Amino acid sequence: MNLRTIICFFLTLATAFAQTTVIRAGTLIDGKSNAVRRDQVIVIRGNRIESVSEAATTKISAGAAVIDLSKETVLPGLIDSHTHIFLQGEAPDQGGYDANILNAPLALRAARATVAVRRALEQGFTTLRDVETEGAGYGDIGIKQAIEGGYIPGPRLFVATRAISTTGGYPLEGYAPELEMPKGAQIVDGPVEARKAAREQLDHGADWIKVYMTHRSWVGKNGELVSQPTLTVEELRAIVDEAHGWGKKVACHAYSGIGLHRALDGGCDSIEHGLDLDDAAIAQMLKQGTWYVPTLTPYYLDWAPADTPAGRRDRLRASAHEPSFKKALKAGVKIVFGTDMGGIPWTEPIAQEFSRMVEFGMQPMDAIQSATSRAATMLDMEGELGVVAPGALADIVAVGGDPLHDIKTLENVDFVMKDGRVFRSK
Numbered sequence: 001m002n003l004r005t006i007i008c009f010f011l012t013l014a015t016a017f018a019q020t021t022v023i024r025a026g027t028l029i030d031g032k033s034n035a036v037r038r039d040q041v042i043v044i045r046g047n048r049i050e051s052v053s054e055a056a057t058t059k060i061s062a063g064a065a066v067i068d069l070s071k072e073t074v075l076p077g078l079i080d081s082h083t084h085i086f087l088q089g090e091a092p093d094q095g096g097y098d099a100n101i102l103n104a105p106l107a108l109r110a111a112r113a114t115v116a117v118r119r120a121l122e123q124g125f126t127t128l129r130d131v132e133t134e135g136a137g138y139g140d141i142g143i144k145q146a147i148e149g150g151y152i153p154g155p156r157l158f159v160a161t162r163a164i165s166t167t168g169g170y171p172l173e174g175y176a177p178e179l180e181m182p183k184g185a186q187i188v189d190g191p192v193e194a195r196k197a198a199r200e201q202l203d204h205g206a207d208w209i210k211v212y213m214t215h216r217s218w219v220g221k222n223g224e225l226v227s228q229p230t231l232t233v234e235e236l237r238a239i240v241d242e243a244h245g246w247g248k249k250v251a252c253h254a255y256s257g258i259g260l261h262r263a264l265d266g267g268c269d270s271i272e273h274g275l276d277l278d279d280a281a282i283a284q285m286l287k288q289g290t291w292y293v294p295t296l297t298p299y300y301l302d303w304a305p306a307d308t309p310a311g312r313r314d315r316l317r318a319s320a321h322e323p324s325f326k327k328a329l330k331a332g333v334k335i336v337f338g339t340d341m342g343g344i345p346w347t348e349p350i351a352q353e354f355s356r357m358v359e360f361g362m363q364p365m366d367a368i369q370s371a372t373s374r375a376a377t378m379l380d381m382e383g384e385l386g387v388v389a390p391g392a393l394a395d396i397v398a399v400g401g402d403p404l405h406d407i408k409t410l411e412n413v414d415f416v417m418k419d420g421r422v423f424r425s426k
């Protein structure tokens with residue numbers, strides 16, 4: 001051994017010790033197991049979890065940094081699988097959705113998205129699947145690069161870029177027909193354009209493709225929820241075929257009826273919202289292994305006045321959503337946590353969605369898994385995200401109480417580690 005080798009050896013050793021962090025977990029909900037474990041020790045080396053073991057029998061190495069969460073409940077970093085970092089819950093009295101596209105410079109939108117991702121991380125959401133930028137083009141790719149480059153704090157992002165809908169299938173709308181208005185999604189008509197849009201988005205770095213399979217909705221003659229369908233099965237199949245060829249998945253916004261069934265016939269990987277799932281849709285979701293991201297919260301907030309068409313529609317949406325969720329839960333559809341944050345202002349607690357899920361009959365542990373291991377599986381990150389286990393990325397959060405007893409506890413995350421680095425501690 002020459003001197004250089006010896007120095008190298010000690011440097012490597014020193015680095016290894018410096019990078020070892022040990023978390024003492026009073027209670028551990030690992031994201032995958034239904035069993036809760038007490039008094040665990042989690043050893044983290046670099047950005048990965050090395051081991052999880054009983055505190056009583058684990059010897060902690062002398063050089064390790066110890067984080068004492070022995071009075072806390074420790075969980076994997078949470079995953080929100082339906083967000084819009086480029087939306088801010090646009091208030092109608094401030095111009096609503098349209099003002100964001102027409103008046104806000106892209107730099108302003110990026111600055112606000114930077115705040116949104118920070119808010120998510122502060123609340124323990126260490127991963128987001130962000131399902132389109134609402135007219136901000138490929139801005140999500142830029143924000144993702146800024147996070148990965150360490151310029152700004154934020155969760156791991158799985159991004160969908162521009163999203164796809166059809167003519168008549170997305171705002172901005174309601175302007176004079178002579179005007180060529182910008183749209184909040186990429187508009188396609190026909191399978192050729194659909195495939196081309198998917199190729200463009202994938203080429204520019206989309207991790208997922210987002211498709212709007214329904215657009216407007218209203219109360220039908222028989223009091224039923226009617227949703228305007230957008231893409232045909234043929235158009236959707238071109239997108240799904242292209243995305244799957246790239247090893248990527250397709251998320252479909254679909255409320256009910258024709259558009260919902262086209263989404264399933266066309267092979268969507270996840271149904272977003274699914275406000276009015278009929279029995280045939282549920283059976284098809286089970287058969288095809290389709291994920292269901294219900295995003296309950298926004299449909300129970302900010303209803304239009306009761307005596308208006310929009311108000312009646314808003315109430316009908318909510319009254320259809322609850323039984324849809326319950327039927328899907330009972331049938332064993334793979335339900336994944338998603339909020340539609342951005343549609344909701346980022347100042348709101350993201351974890352409030354857990355309360356809705358539990359209120360509608362989901363067990364708290366199931367709700368937690370919908371935002372951890374189950375979401376990770378949907379994202380093709382099984383074993384890497386959404387679990388506190390050896391080999392997983394060290395995304396770890398903690399809360400002061402017991403979320404299995406009171407799910408609202410998850411609205412007060414007081415410790416956040418992402419990639420082995422502490423972002424927030426008490």
Ligand SMILES: [Zn+2]
Pocket residue numbers: 082083084131340343
């Ligand atoms: Zn959405």
